Amino acid sequence: MNLVAKDFKSDLKPIWCPGCGDFGVLQAIYRALAAIGRPPHEIAFISGIGCSSRIPGYTTAYGFNSVHGRALPIAQGLKLARPELLVLAAGGDGDGFSIGGGHVPHAVRRNDDLTYIVMDNQTYGLTKGQLSPTSPLGLRTVTSTYGSLEHPVNPLLYVLAYGAGFVAQGTPADIAGLTEMIEAAIRYPGFAFVNVQSPCVTYGEEHQQIKAHKATMKALADLGHDPTSRAQALEHAHAYGRELLTGIYYQEPDPPPTLGALVRGRQEALASAAKPRAQILDAFVQH
Amino acid sequence: MSPTRNIDFTTLTMKDALDLAILIEEEAYDRYSELADQLTQHDTPDAAHFFRLMMANEEKHRAALADRRDAMFASAACGMTRAMIFDVEAPDYDEVRAFMTLRQALETALRAEQKAHAFFVAALERITDPTVRTLFEELAAEEVLHQDLVRRELAKAPPDPAIATEEFADEPTGE
Numbered sequence: 001m002n003l004v005a006k007d008f009k010s011d012l013k014p015i016w017c018p019g020c021g022d023f024g025v026l027q028a029i030y031r032a033l034a035a036i037g038r039p040p041h042e043i044a045f046i047s048g049i050g051c052s053s054r055i056p057g058y059t060t061a062y063g064f065n066s067v068h069g070r071a072l073p074i075a076q077g078l079k080l081a082r083p084e085l086l087v088l089a090a091g092g093d094g095d096g097f098s099i100g101g102g103h104v105p106h107a108v109r110r111n112d113d114l115t116y117i118v119m120d121n122q123t124y125g126l127t128k129g130q131l132s133p134t135s136p137l138g139l140r141t142v143t144s145t146y147g148s149l150e151h152p153v154n155p156l157l158y159v160l161a162y163g164a165g166f167v168a169q170g171t172p173a174d175i176a177g178l179t180e181m182i183e184a185a186i187r188y189p190g191f192a193f194v195n196v197q198s199p200c201v202t203y204g205e206e207h208q209q210i211k212a213h214k215a216t217m218k219a220l221a222d223l224g225h226d227p228t229s230r231a232q233a234l235e236h237a238h239a240y241g242r243e244l245l246t247g248i249y250y251q252e253p254d255p256p257p258t259l260g261a262l263v264r265g266r267q268e269a270l271a272s273a274a275k276p277r278a279q280i281l282d283a284f285v286q287h
Numbered sequence: 288m289s290p291t292r293n294i295d296f297t298t299l300t301m302k303d304a305l306d307l308a309i310l311i312e313e314e315a316y317d318r319y320s321e322l323a324d325q326l327t328q329h330d331t332p333d334a335a336h337f338f339r340l341m342m343a344n345e346e347k348h349r350a351a352l353a354d355r356r357d358a359m360f361a362s363a364a365c366g367m368t369r370a371m372i373f374d375v376e377a378p379d380y381d382e383v384r385a386f387m388t389l390r391q392a393l394e395t396a397l398r399a400e401q402k403a404h405a406f407f408v409a410a411l412e413r414i415t416d417p418t419v420r421t422l423f424e425e426l427a428a429e430e431v432l433h434q435d436l437v438r439r440e441l442a443k444a445p446p447d448p449a450i451a452t453e454e455f456a457d458e459p460t461g462e
Contacts, residue, residue, distance in 0.1 A: 018325035018383040031370075172380060176292055176370045201381055210381040214288045 001037045005030035008040060012057050021198035021210065022052050022119055024172025029059070029088075029117070031175070032182035036086070043086045046075040048095035051126045052119035052198065055090050069100025072107040072116065076259075079112045083260045086186065087113070093120040097153045098133040108162040108191055110259040115185045118155060119198035122208065129203035136241055141203070156237035156249060159193045160230065165252035166192035167233060171244065172199075173213035181248055190255050197244060213244055220247035228253045290375045290406055294367075296413035304419045305356040306367040308426055311375045312349035315399070316342050318377035329385040334392035341396055344433075345376075376403035376430075386452035390444045397437045404430035 008030045016022050033043065043061035047053035049068035056063025062085075066074050075089040096104060096118045107114065123141065124130040130143040133153040140147050160167050166188040170178035178196065185192035199209045206212065225247065226232050233250035257265070275283065294307070319342040326335035378399040384391075407427035414420050 013324055013328055015328055016325075018322070018329055018331070018385050018387075019381045021380065023321060023325070024380045174288065174373065176373050179370065199381060201384065210379050214379075217288065 001039055003034045003037055003039065005034045008033045008059050008061065010058055010060050014054070014058050016051055016054070017125075017200075017202050019201035020051070021121065021172045021196075021200070022055065024175050024210070025052070025117070025119055025178065025196050025198050026055060026058055028170070028172070028175050028178040028182055029055070031179040032186060033059075033061070035179070035183045036186055038086050042084070043088065044075075044078055044082075045088045045090065046071045046078065047089065048091040048100055049126075050092040050095045050124070051200075052090060052092045052121075053095060055119075061088075069095050069098070069103065071095065072100060072103040072114075075114050075116075076107060076110065076112050079114055080260060080263065083113075083264070088115045088117065088186070090117045090119070092125075092132070093118060093122060093134040093153075093155065094124050094132040097155055097158065101133065101153070104159065105162045108159055108164045108193075111165065111190045111256065112260055113189055113191070113258045115182070115188075115192045115194065117182065117185075117194045117196060119196050120155060121198050121200040121204060122152070123200050123203045125200045125203050129200075134241075139205075152241060154237065154240045155193075155195045156240050157234065160234050160237055160250060164193050164250070165190045165255055167195075167237075167249045168193070168247065169195045169197065169240075169244075169249065170246050171197045171210070171213045171217060173210045173217060174246065177219070177246060181246075184248060184251070188251065188255065190252070190258050217244040217246050220245050220249065225249075227251045290402075291372050292370070294371055296410050297415055299414060299416060299419050301416065301418045301422065302356070302360045302363055303366050304416075304422050305352060305359070306365045307372070308422070309349055309352045309356065310367055310369055310372055311403070312345050312352060314369065314372060314374075315376040315403075316345040316349065318374075318380075319345060322378065322383045325383060326385070326387070331386055333389040334383070334387045337389055337392045337396070348429075374402070375406050376400070388447050388452070390441065390447050393437055393441045393444055397434060397441070400430050400433045400437060404434065 040060040045056035045059055045061045045063045047056050047065050048071040053065055056065055064074060071089040071091050075087050079087045120134055122132055122134045124132050129141050131141050131148050135148055136152055138147040156167060156169060166185055168181040168185060170181050172178060182194055185194050220236060225236060227248040227250055230250050236245050236249060239245050319338045323335045323338035376399055378395050382395040404427055407423050411420060411423050414423055
């Protein structure tokens with residue numbers, strides 16, 4: 001189907017702060033979805049709560065701006081119930097790695113065919129700039145007046161260590177590159193994770209903004225990185241917070257079956273021995 | 288970071304050069320449109336209005352280039368895509384702020400025109416085709432004219448207030 005980016009743009013105007021990095025991420029998502037070529041009614045976009053979690057409303061796909069930190073459980077349930085849909089989950093670093101942090105390993109190990117896009121701005125922007133799980137050590141915010149004493153979560157290491165089959169990192173400072181990696185993530189048959197360093201213009205630091213990204217970012221491809229090597233991916237992931245390395249960190253060359261495929265396989269294997277619906281209750285009745 | 292990908296300027300043809308120039312104007316138009324919408328949404332009407340004027344300018348330039356392309360190459364397929372360019376003449380996404388002044392909006396446009404001029408000048412070093420060279424020299428010269436236009440508007444614009452808006456305005460609200 002021949003689709004263009006504008007086919008995925010809804011009539012709702014984003015209310016993010018002018019200059020927010022999420023505008024660029026949204027453009028990359030529109031372009032990636034156009035490249036995939038599936039119509040909006042075959043796509044579902046699930047999010048949690050936060051600035052970036054508003055993103056489903058700005059697309060023409062089906063969307064659910066759900067509960068804080070719960071984008072992944074809802075997305076997994078939807079994918080199991082409606083396997084034919086292309087399911088995307090999105091949210092911020094707080095939504096994904098603090099409030100919803102417990103869901104990430106289970107989404108990874110279940111390996112449903114989902115794409116999870118995290119807009120990582122290292123702050124809780126919507127609630128006016130508190131420390132988030134990825135805030136750097138020493139960051140001064142309204143909840144860390146003298147500087148953060150907490151080591152940040154490293155989202156890349158987190159998902160790589162749990163065994164995710166597709167892990168990438170991008171920035172809206174390179175929308176063409178970000179588009180390519182979101183497209184590759186969607187095409188990956190399994191759980192795919194894209195961390196986007198998406199600057200908060202209101203509470204973010206100068207060195208976290210798009211201009212700084214343009215000046216400092218390095219493409220993994222230019223560093224001779226082999227995206228089929230998890231060991232190399234883990235090594236490069238350690239640079240999170242110190243260097244902005246963009247591209248596909250890891251892509252499983254031989255993707256294992258997804259949870260959905262395993263469930264359907266099990267159902268098919270057991271179907272012949274299953275009782276007809278009318279006789280199911282008989283199994284529980286003592287004669 | 289290079290604003291183009293997968294473009295070999297040493298072998299660039301006139302058709303591809305015109306298509307590239309059209310895409311650059313389109314990208315700038317789309318970006319000014321996005322930025323104007325953002326500013327309208329956040330009660331920054333003067334800057335939004337100026338960015339809409341810039342949209343009209345970019346569209347005028349695009350249309351002129353498209354006419355020229357049609358006259359020379361009629362319906363020949365376009366070999367360039369938007370994925371090959373990024374932020375050539377379009378202002379960066381993080382150039383805008385809620386409550387930015389008209390002067391700040393003009394300065395944003397000036398930086399964008401300077402960026403475009405630098406792009407064409409840098410590309411000229413690699414271009415070998417004489418007709419493409421002439422086109423890029425012309426485009427670079429036009430960017431200088433646009434800068435002059437913006438500078439004239441800057442000279443007329445009221446000075447920024449002594450206190451920056453972020454000193455007294457609330458941050459934009461997300462919900």
